[in-house]
Amino acid sequence: MHNYFVYILECSDKSYYVGVTNDLETRLSEHNNGENVFAYTFSRKPVVLMYYQRFDQIEDAIDFEKQVKGWSRKKKEALFKEDWDEILRLSNYKN
Template identity: 75%
Template sequence: MPNIHNYFVYILECTDGSYYVGVTNDLERRLEEHNSGYNPTAYTFNRRPVILRYYQRFTFIEQAIAFEKQLKGWNRKKKEALFNEDWNEIKRLSNLKKK
């Protein structure tokens, strides 16, 4: 039986207005790393400070990674609908892409 842990998929808003999607097992630590410039090669390094706009907790890493990949494929409007928990808008935007 697999171990159950906490994993988080998160979206940050950078100072240039772009969004960064990531996954971690320690959200508070990871947010601090992004804002401190822990990794000079990271996307967020020159876009600090960052603001946490959204996160979701998962118990299995496979689910978290799958959701992270899904979010990375979403456009800006769809991510913003997620921030507002506007499920109708998310559905509408998803249907537009299928046409």
């Protein structure tokens, strides 16, 4: 069995970062230690893990990561609460 994780971090500037990894604990440490000067989170430390979901298949994890990256802030925040009714409502909302 494989473990892949889609995760959402809240950065120090209150923005959200969505990523995928096969080692959530190590990846979170890398974000907070600033191991990549070109990373979005490098100048936005510390980061806090707000949500994660585990997948068996990397393709499923990547598909979900891409989907969530396109979501609004409010929709991501509904995901943190696992408020599926709100996620559905926001999915149907048109500006």
